[in-house]
Amino acid sequence: MQNITENISTEQRMIDLFKGNIDLIRGNEPESISLLRQKAIETVKTKGFPDITTENWRFTDLDPLLRTVYDFDFTNQSRPFDIEKIFSCDVYDLDTFSVTLLNGWFVYQNAPLTTLKNGTIIGSLSKAMEVYPELVSKYLGKIAPLEQPGLTALNTAFFQDGLFIYVPEDVKVDKPIQLINIVNSERPVMFQPRHLIIQEKDSQLTLVHCDHSLTHNISFTNSVSEAFLAKNAELDFYKIQNKGHNSAVINSSFFSQKQHSKLTSSALTLNGGFTKNIVYSLLEEPECNATHNGLYLVDSNQHVDNQLEVDHAAPNCTSEQLYKGILDDEATAVFSGKIMVRRDAQKTLAYQNNKNILLTDDAKANTQPQLEIYADDVKCSHGATVGQLDQEAMFYLRSRGLNERAARQLLMYAFAAEVVRRISIEPLKERIDHLVEKRLKGELSICDQCMLHCNTKEPTVFNIDVSKL
């Protein structure tokens, strides 16, 4: 463990890094963003990072992750190149407009910013800060909280690049936009990608955000996304995580919804060493709808943590959360979902459900569905279950001649299908369906999709002590 330094605190190390590389980090950004960074680094200084005494981090210990000394790429190492040489999406018939981030930096063939015929702008955030400084300053950092201890402040201080999407009024982007986030590094690295999605009135967008790793090396991705949905806008947001066991991902997504907008977000975690998805969804104006789905299938010593807050700040909004997980081996899963209904948010309808199946005695599930309600004319409910497969259903299938293994797989498949069915992109649904099926049959491991095809199929040991989580 030569990577661990005991003498100097992580906060201080980050602050020193920030001070030492301030010019590189800033680049050509507008003044307001630099001010934001200053504020963020102050938070890192004063509030530090969450530890296991912080309510939302009780079961997810960041300490081993933070103590590792990572490399930072303050300059874009990647040159324009053909991404398809090293990576191709395995959802073959998915027709998307695809963009790639390699080690946190935007990879482009022609230009860093593309304007589609309908006026939609897609491209690198770092370039967008140069070209559209006013637009970026108007939205960036407006919903991601800076004052809380945590990794959002760290990202705000350090981010340099990421995805930028602007959808003008009345535009319906017909092709899904696919963001592929690839990690490929020989050294332990930390990335802080930042994504900004701005949707004007009556616009529609589908975004598929995939996280992949190409090596078994240690990496730590701390990404923050902010999405702003204006009146009547619709966003369909998918997050698919299929990473190596040595990778750690903390994905924070913040959604702000104006009147009558509609958000569907799905977090599908198929593989990943250490995953924490933080979702904050603010229903700012009346008649919004937010649906959050999640599925996690984890095994070995993987750890997945879904932290979710739906904040009803206006009346007549509806929201739904459905998170399901199957845990094998020594995997641990945490779910903490919160429905907050503020005083004025009358006529709120909000539902929340978290279901877990444990396949072994070493797997652990911790779930905290929470309701915090300050308005009286509401209907809110939540449920959580942890258990095993239904014995009666099992008996039914067995009595019809299925062997135990087949019956188990069928039931697990059906369990996951409730979430998979909700995917609205047909090819993606089929692909996920197929992946889930393979995964449950035990035919799928990270190596199957790894592009490196290295000789060892041995799972590498994850050097973060997950037993302490």
Next chain:
Amino acid sequence: MAEDKNNDILDELTSAEYKYGFYTDMEMDQAPKGLNEDTIRFISARKNEPEFMLEFRLKAFRHWQTMKEPKWAHVHYPPIDFQDIIYYSAPRKKPQYESLDEVDPELLETFEKLGIPLEEQKMLAGVAVDAVMDSVSVATTFRETLAEKGIIFCSFSEAVQKHPELIKKYMGSVVPYTDNYYAALNSAVFSDGSFCYIPKGVRCPLELSTYFRINAANTGQFERTLIVAEEGSYVSYMEGCTAPMRDENQLHAAIVEIVAMKDAEVKYSTVQNWWPGDKKGRGGVYNFVTKRGICEGENSKISWTQVETGSAITWKYPSVVLLGDNSKGEFYSVAVTNNMQQADTGTKMIHLGKNTRSTIISKGISAGQSNNSYRGLVKSSRRAENARNFSQCDSLLLGDKCGAHTFPYVEVGNKSTIVEHEATTSKISEDQLFYCLQRGMDMEAAIGLIVNGYAKEVLNKLPMEFAVEAQKLLSISLEGSVG
């Protein structure tokens, strides 16, 4: 128009006055204000305690000094000055109960106002009452009946004198003094409480009950109750409290410990109605209580039933540690908050043994500007095979300024455990109201009926004698003069 009327009625309903606000003027023997080792030595000496008790208190106090006040509960209150509290006060006249005539008449009057005339209760209800008034037990009845069966039911201080071996063995075994801030405080300064011991195979013929009262101004009440049920025994224990109206906040930090051996069953029922403070949130009792039972032996069962209507702030989680295989834990709760009251209450079910079962039914009712939170933990350890839990937490909101919150924690560490949790929050159903109204009931009666029906599932679990009082309390808390 109709809305206005509804609001008026809601206002009326939510502005019920506290009926048990009176104050008995008796001479008190008090410890000096403040908390230090001398206070603890004073309490211990005054109670003529053996050495091991003083040591226990001092250890607890030293530990307490290293702890910080917990801040995680969903309640807000000004900081408590622990040096501004009188930690011991006892009625100076220690009554000798040859006959009731010798009892301080003022005390008897107090009991009458509370609706528990000792005579009548003795005769009619068949209930043995160990009334705790400002920390010292002043009345114990039906002792003989119980003694015949070998049951020990006495004040805690008496048990310390007469049964030190039992106290030594069980005190702190369920709630150690290191458990939490208020448990440490209680362990250091507790003044009295009840002790109950049911020998092997004995089924306690009476519902045991204790009434707690907070009486003198500025005295914290620190009781400690210990119930030990030996193999195959059964006891139903009832605890009820009403407190007189006071201006300053009073701190109540009690500990209840229950030990259930193999095949034993303990049923603990509480009706809590400490003074909740006035409509503006002035005054009221801070109720920071640690209640925990342990199902030590196989097939044992502990059941908590509570009706919480009082206190300015409630911070209370009656818990069960299910250690023995096949043991059972139950928690039934109705919590009503009104005006500025804040309640953060719930339970913890810790499954350690195989085939352990637990049930949680919690009903929260919030009115006025109050906040009512359910906070509960269901934990199943790795070796708790086939553990089973069912939790249901419902909240009812009356009025648009109150809050209802649910914070359940589910932690499961093995594959055969099944945990189910569900919760709903809603206001009174318009359909139900409409149904009642169009059958000629007025709004107040209709709301009363619906609320009572809503809480019925829990009220049904109370012993009969208590169920009546609990329904009255619900009425007083919500229905005002209507009830």
